[in-house]
Amino acid sequence: MTLTEKDLLAKVPTKLYINGDWVDGHGEGTIAVEDPATGKVLADIANANEKDGLLALSAASDAQESWAKVPPRERAEILRRTFELVKARSEEFAMLISLEMGKPLTEARGEVTYGNEFLRWFSEEAVRISGRYGSSPEGTGRMLVTQRPVGPAFAITPWNFPLAMATRKIGPAIAAGCTMVVKPAELTPLTTLLLVATLEEAGLPKGVVNVITTSTSAQTSAPIIADPRLRKITFTGSTAVGVKLLEQSAKQVLRTSMELGGNAPFLVFEDADIDAAVSGAMLAKLRNIGQACTAANRFIVHESLADEFAQKMAAQMEAMPLGRGVDPETKIGPVINEKARANLKRLVDATTSEGGKIVTGGNAVVGEGYFFQPTVLNDVKPGSTILNEEIFGPVAPIVRFKSEDEAIRLANDTEYGLVSYAYTQDLKRGLRLIERLDTGMTGLNTGLVSNAAAPFGGVKQSGLGREGGLEGIHEYLETKYVMIPDPSI
Secondary structure, X not given: OOOOHHHHHHHOOOOEEEOOEEEOOOOOOEEEEEOOOOOOEEEEEEOOXXXXXXXXXXXXXXXXXXXXXXXXXXXXXXHHHHHHHHHHOHHHHHHHHHHHHOOOHHHHHHHHHHHHHHHHHHHHHHHHOOOEEEEOOOOOEEEEEEEEEOOOEEEEOOOXXXXXXXXXXXXXXXXXXXXXXXXXXXXXXXXXXXXXXXXXXXXXXXXXXXXXOOOOHHHHHHHHHHOOOOOEEEEEOOHHHHHHHHHHHHOOOOEEEEEOOOOEEEEEOOOOOHHHHHHHHHHHHHHHHHOOOOOEEEEEEEOOOHHHHHHHHHHHHHOOOEOOOOOOOOOEOOOOOHHHHHHHHHHHHHHHHOOOEEEEOOOEOOOOOOOEOOEEEEOOOOOOHHHHOOOOOOEXXXXXXXXXXXXXHHHHOOOEEOEEEEEOOOHHHHHHHXXXXXXXXXXXXXXXXXOOOOOEOOEEOOEEOOEOHHHHHHHHEEEEEEEEEXXXX
C-alpha cells in the first residue's frame, strides 16, 4: 500500500525527546513546520526554552558515565540496527525530507542512502578505537595511550540535509561513547525526530541522545554551552553563527567541530572534456537546489570555453522541471523560504548591474511556494558581489580566466576554503591543483565529493575539524596518557 503524506506525518513525533521520554516544551506556543513548495503547515511541534535545554543536558550528563562503559560492540550493534531500520523505511524518510525541505524525491532518496551510511560506517568504527603501549625512549617506564569519550556533546544541525547532518554527528558520538543533546533546525526538524524515534526502537538507552526543537535557538542554546557539564559542541551552519558559538565555547574551553560556510570554485580548463564538465557542474551546483555548503558557487572557466559552457549549462537547466519535491517529475524544488528567494533575486540584480549577463532564468517564479528559476550568469566580472557571497540557490555565475595562475588566484580569493572542483585532462596540472587550491576537499573531474568514508571539512573560515572517515570518530574522543614505571626496575 502506498504511504500517504497524512499517514507519514502521523508517524512523526512532535514533542521533545528528553531522557527517553517524549515531552512537551516550556517555550511559548508551538513551531509550525512548513512545506516550502506550498507554504502550508505540515505539523506543529513542541517549542523548547532554556529550561528544556538544561533538562536535556542533565539527561545526557547523567547517562554519560554508564554509556561510556557500554562495550563498543554493543554501541556498534545499536547503530547497525538503526541503519537497517532506516534502510527498510527509506521511502518514508525520503518523502519526509522532500516534504519539509523541498528537494526532489529522487535526491531525497540519495540523502537517505548517504546519511544512513554514517550509521553503518560508525558502527564499524566503534570497535576500532585503539591506543598504544610501549617503552619510553629512556627505557625507564612504559607508556600507555588510550582513547576515551569526550563527554556530553551539543549538536546543532542545519536545515538543508536534515537526515545526513544528524547522522554525521549522532553516529560518531554514539560510537565513541558520548551522550548528546541535538538541536535540529527550526525549519526542518521532522526528519531528526523520526530518526531519534528509530534509534529508540533500535535499543538506544534513555539519555544517550536527547532532542530539543526551539524557535529561540540562541537563548535556548546559551545556557547549555555555558554549563560546565558540557564538553563538546558540534555545529554545521553559517560562519557568522559559528564564530559566535566559538566565542561562547571559549569560556568553557570546549572541544569544537565547526562545519561552516563555503564559496566553492569550479574550475574548467581549456583542455577539459566540456560535456563532462557541464554534467559535473550541474551536479555540484544543483545538489539540494544549490542549498548546500558544497555547492559550486563560482564557475571559473577558461575564456575559450566560457560561452559554450554557459550555453550548455543553461540548456540543461532549462530542461529541468520545477515543482513540488514529492512529485515524480520534479527535478528542481523550491528554496527553503521567501527570505532565501529574495536574496537570490538581490544577487542576480547586483550581478547584472555590475556587468554580468543573464543567459537563462533570473527571476522568482510567481505562484505558490518559494521557487526561483534556475539561472546562468555569463561574463561576470571579478570582484562582483555574487562572487563574494554564498549563493545557496540555483544560480550559476561564470567568470573567465586566461592562465592557470589566474584561475588559482581567483579560486583562492575568498575567506572560505571548504571544497573546490576542477576539470582538466592534464594529469600534471591536476596534481598542481590538488596542491595549490586552498580548500579542505577537492573534486578532480567530478562534481561530487561527499562520502561517509571520507573526512569532510574545510580550512580558513569554512571550519574546524572533520566529519566522516577515519577522522570523524576522533572528534568525540580525547587522548589519555599513562606512565608506568619499568616493572623490572
